[in-house]
Amino acid sequence: MASETKALVARKGRLRQRYDNEYRLVAGCVPYRVTTDGQPEVLMVSTPNRDDLVFPKGGWEDDEDVYEAACREALEEAGVRGTINRTTLGLWVFRSKSSQDSDSPRGACKGYIFALEVAEELDHWPEQDTHGRQWVSPADAYRLCRYEWMREALSALLDRLPVICHCQTPEKVKPTAPNLNERAGMYMMMKAAATADRAVALC
Known part of the structure; x- marks a missing residue:
C-alpha cells in the first residue's frame, strides 16, 4: 500500500480538458461519513492563502467519465476513496476568479457535484x-463554505441521508450569510434529471 500511495500523482494541465462550447466541465464531490452515533460529517479541503474550505473538484478530462473524474479529484485533493452516488447533487455554472467581470461563457465552468461516502x-495523497x-x-461546513453553490450541494446531500431525520436541518444550522460580492463565485443552479436507482461505483 505504501508503494501504491507514493506512486499516486495528480494530473496537471488541461490538455485533456472537456468543454461544453466555451464552458470548462468540472466534476467534484461532497465526501461524507456517518459517525457511530448516527451524525453526518463532511470532508473539506483547504487551499493556499485562504481561511475558508472547499469540497474537492477539478477538471473533467476526456479519458474518464464524470464519476471517475469526481473520484479522482477526491483522491488527489483529499486523499480519500469511497462509493459515489451517481445521482448528481446538482449542476452549477460558476466563474473562475480571473473571469468574474466577464459576461462571456469563456472562463466559466459547469460543475457536476456528487455525494461520495468515504471508505x-x-x-499520503498527491496534493x-x-x-x-x-x-x-x-x-x-455552512460557515466555512466559500460559495453559496457549495452550501446548496451540502443541503442536497443532507436531504438524502436518512440519518438526518434526527439531526438539525440545514435551515436550522445555516448561519446568516455574510455580505458577498455578488459576482464572486456567482453561479446558477441547473436541476439535473434525478434517477430512481442508486447506481454506485467504488473508486
Whole structure:
C-alpha cells in the first residue's frame, strides 16, 4: 500500500480538458461519513492563502467519465476513496476568479457535484502539500463554505441521508450569510434529471 500511495500523482494541465462550447466541465464531490452515533460529517479541503474550505473538484478530462473524474479529484485533493452516488447533487455554472467581470461563457465552468461516502483515508495523497483536509459537522461546513453553490450541494446531500431525520436541518444550522460580492463565485443552479436507482461505483 505504501508503494501504491507514493506512486499516486495528480494530473496537471488541461490538455485533456472537456468543454461544453466555451464552458470548462468540472466534476467534484461532497465526501461524507456517518459517525457511530448516527451524525453526518463532511470532508473539506483547504487551499493556499485562504481561511475558508472547499469540497474537492477539478477538471473533467476526456479519458474518464464524470464519476471517475469526481473520484479522482477526491483522491488527489483529499486523499480519500469511497462509493459515489451517481445521482448528481446538482449542476452549477460558476466563474473562475480571473473571469468574474466577464459576461462571456469563456472562463466559466459547469460543475457536476456528487455525494461520495468515504471508505478509505490515505496517509499520503498527491496534493497534500497544497490541500489539507478536515472533517466538519454540517453546521461548521455552512460557515466555512466559500460559495453559496457549495452550501446548496451540502443541503442536497443532507436531504438524502436518512440519518438526518434526527439531526438539525440545514435551515436550522445555516448561519446568516455574510455580505458577498455578488459576482464572486456567482453561479446558477441547473436541476439535473434525478434517477430512481442508486447506481454506485467504488473508486
